[in-house]
Every structure is written in C-alpha cells, then in structure tokens.
Amino acid sequence: IGKIGADFMIVSSHKIGGPKGAGALIARGEALMPRPLIQGGGQERGHRSGTQNSLALIGFGAAAEAAVDGLEARNAAIGALRERLEAGMRQAAADVIIHGEGGERVTNTIFFTLPGLKAETGQIAFDLEGVALSAGSACSSGRLGESHVLTAMGRDAKLGALRISLGFSTTEEDIDRAIAAFAKIACRRRSAGEAA
Structure with missing residues (x-):
C-alpha cells in the first residue's frame, strides 16, 4: 500500500482468477478503518464477524500467488x-x-x-x-x-x-x-x- 500511496486497497478474488465471494481489504493502518457492516464475535480483529469461507480463501491465496508469478x-x-x-x-x-x-x-x-x-x-x-x-x-x-x-x-x-x-x-x-x-x-x- 505504501508503494502506491493508497490508504485502502480492495482486492476481489474473482478479478485475479480466484473463486467468487472472497477478497481482501488492505489498510495502511487502523485509524481510518470503516465501521464493520457485520457486528458480532470479533473475528478479523473486529472488522468482520462471522465464519470465513476457508475454501474460497485458500483459492484466493492460490490465485494471488499465481497472479504475481510472471x-x-x-x-x-x-x-x-x-x-x-x-x-x-x-x-x-x-x-x-x-x-x-x-x-x-x-x-x-x-x-x-x-x-x-x-x-x-x-x-x-x-x-x-x-x-x-x-x-x-x-x-x-x-x-x-x-x-x-x-x-x-x-x-x-x-x-x-x-x-x-x-x-x-x-x-x-x-x-x-x-x-x-x-x-x-x-x-x-x-x-x-x-x-x-
């Protein structure tokens, strides 16, 4: 994030060849983080509660690795x-x-x-x-x-x-x-x- 000068970056898994329904919100720091849409158990350091879709996240990770290669x-x-x-x-x-x-x-x-x-x-x-x-x-x-x-x-x-x-x-x-x-x-x- 520092290299591109952004405060936030949102990456959608399907845009890089991964499964739909997974993504990432990358922030420069905690100070500007928006309030969570889903309140609850405190997962994701309180930014998004609920059970993660592990298989989609694994696919997203694999797609991210493949996207960076070459x-x-x-x-x-x-x-x-x-x-x-x-x-x-x-x-x-x-x-x-x-x-x-x-x-x-x-x-x-x-x-x-x-x-x-x-x-x-x-x-x-x-x-x-x-x-x-x-x-x-x-x-x-x-x-x-x-x-x-x-x-x-x-x-x-x-x-x-x-x-x-x-x-x-x-x-x-x-x-x-x-x-x-x-x-x-x-x-x-x-x-x-x-x-x-």
Whole structure:
C-alpha cells in the first residue's frame, strides 16, 4: 500500500482468477478503518464477524500467488494486445474517442466512444458480432443516465461509452475478431449517418 500511496486497497478474488465471494481489504493502518457492516464475535480483529469461507480463501491465496508469478511479462503482453486493438479501432474509425488515452490507465481496459453510436446500441451490435463488452464502467452496470465519469473528464456523456476488458487468456485471434467487429459496426454507423 505504501508503494502506491493508497490508504485502502480492495482486492476481489474473482478479478485475479480466484473463486467468487472472497477478497481482501488492505489498510495502511487502523485509524481510518470503516465501521464493520457485520457486528458480532470479533473475528478479523473486529472488522468482520462471522465464519470465513476457508475454501474460497485458500483459492484466493492460490490465485494471488499465481497472479504475481510472471505478472510483468503478462501485463506487457496484454498491453501489446490493447495497443494493437486500439490501432485497429483507429484505422477503422479515425474519430473513435479512447478515453484516458495518453494518461495513466490500467493495461487491460479500453474505454471508448464511437461518435454517433449510443453505448447501448453498440453493446448490442458487438454482441451480435460475437464480441462481449460492456456499456459504461464495471461498477455502473444496470444504472441508467449519463456517465458522471465522462462528464468529469470533460467529455460529452450523452452517447455513453463502451468498455472492452482483456485478460490473460485473450489471444491475437480475439483481437482480430474484435477489430473486424468494430470495423463492421463503424461502417454501418457511417452508412446510417449518410442515409439520415
């Protein structure tokens, strides 16, 4: 925590390949710890009462060990795939907006807007092409309305944005399929705009 300058860090097991339902709250110290949601027997030094799911925690530990092993090389490989996908997207539609481009961002995620295409419409179009992605950020699924994140970034939030997440199992073929789908959707968007 000290290295990244955070007071708190929350790690969810399933985000690193472990079982769902396990995670960790890592704090710089006790002073800022939130009050526990579940009061009771005093487990976890009074921060969370109740019986722990030992099997999920063992799986989480194994996933954490596996995630750290070769992490830099895997991140570099994912970063190269992300750059390749973004280059293919730009080639298919020069007006694509890749949010956060040029700034510090996570290696595995592309958050983008294709002008003239609403995020929800884009999500359906990609799904029909066999590419899974999300409209909006991971923590806003099911929420309606304009993105406060895009507004804070000074972007027009009316159309929304789409999020593609890459993983350790993402292949070059997956990237080719995503680029082909993006090119098709961008072409249809242009055709629809010209017909209007």
